[in-house]
Amino acid sequence: MNQRKSGQLSTKTRNPKVTLRQLRHAVIAADFGSFRQAAEACFVKQCTLSRSIQQLEALVGTAIFERSTAGIRPTAAGRSFLRLARSMLDQADTLVATTHANGRGDVGRLAIGFWTSLTTGNLRASLLDYRSV
Template identity: 50%
Template sequence: MAIELRHLRYAVAAAHYGSFRRAAEALGIKQSSLSRRIRQMEDRLGVSVFERSSSGVRLTTAGNEILRTSQHLVDGLEHMVASAKAAGRGEAGQLSFGFYTSLSAGNLRASLMEHARRFPEVEIRMVEAARANLFASLRHGQLDIAIITGEPAAREGEAMALWSERIMVALPESHPLATNEIVYWTDLRSETFLLSHRDPGPELRDILLVKLASPKFVCQDASRESIMGLVGAGFGVSLICEAGICASHAGVVYRELQDGTGPSRISFAAYWRSDNDNPALMNFRKLLEERYPVPTS
């Protein structure tokens, strides 16, 4: 004797409204359809669930017991349907997000906060890893999207240009240049640059090689925090993206780097797989397109 959850849902609505007509209107179906389905349920159960009269309907003793014991099934069905619809619209579910830049401030942090405000039911799974690992995770479907420094490159999948950030120099607070508001690349010719092997260290190193003919730099297999610790201790200077300067490090000050054309900047891009149909990804991409539109010529 199989009773469809849909029939129970109709019966719950009829009991709530005390009327087949009002229950059908609330559910958006024809009254005849609702009445027929409830009659089919009663036939299968072999008992009357409702007493019918010209003034409406009310539960029989058997009907009241049936709906009381099956209410959790109806509630579960309603929750399941609502959750499925929300996930289909990208308003619930999960978004796997890869990055390696700082989240202490800047556009990346602001974008994630705005997404959380718009879609609070979407769980964001954060993955901080090296550039090569992020691309590998994208290819294998372990990530939905990754934010990576540099202009969009011709890679497997899709990409879009996002924002750019100023490149800052981190100096010991006792450094003679620390009193300057702006530091020029030429001021740093004799400095020792401390960089990380970890991203975005290699890209900052490449920029350094372009700006200075023969810079002296030491690459460490260390985190940004450890590099800043060495700077504060007076072992050298370093480069950092603008979003990272809100993190305070003892003995370290940050100054804007410029050349003859103005501030030096580093760009960011988003990457995702073209066959990824996660609705939460689609909504996050729309948010990025809204916040960082492609400039029109």
């Protein structure tokens, strides 16, 4: 049986594999209103982008775009999907940027403990020196 102790199905049977690349393709296609222009912006062939979006639509079980000779536009379900996809992509970008900054030591939390009797007059100067680093 594919159930965990919590009673939920494992991720292998519960969630399809949607990739960040597919989400980016869909969002960029929506922004351009054209698979051709979106493919150019993504530096891929149009057939590659179209296939990526078709696979994504198959995974979510509904059309994300209405297709016509004039271009594409999101369906009602597609608008909802794209709103969430944009949020997920923003979070993924923030995750990468924050992790990169943490790895360089650019961000983080610094806790300083001190005894006032030992730092009288020197704490302010020390903190100002630290800030300039």
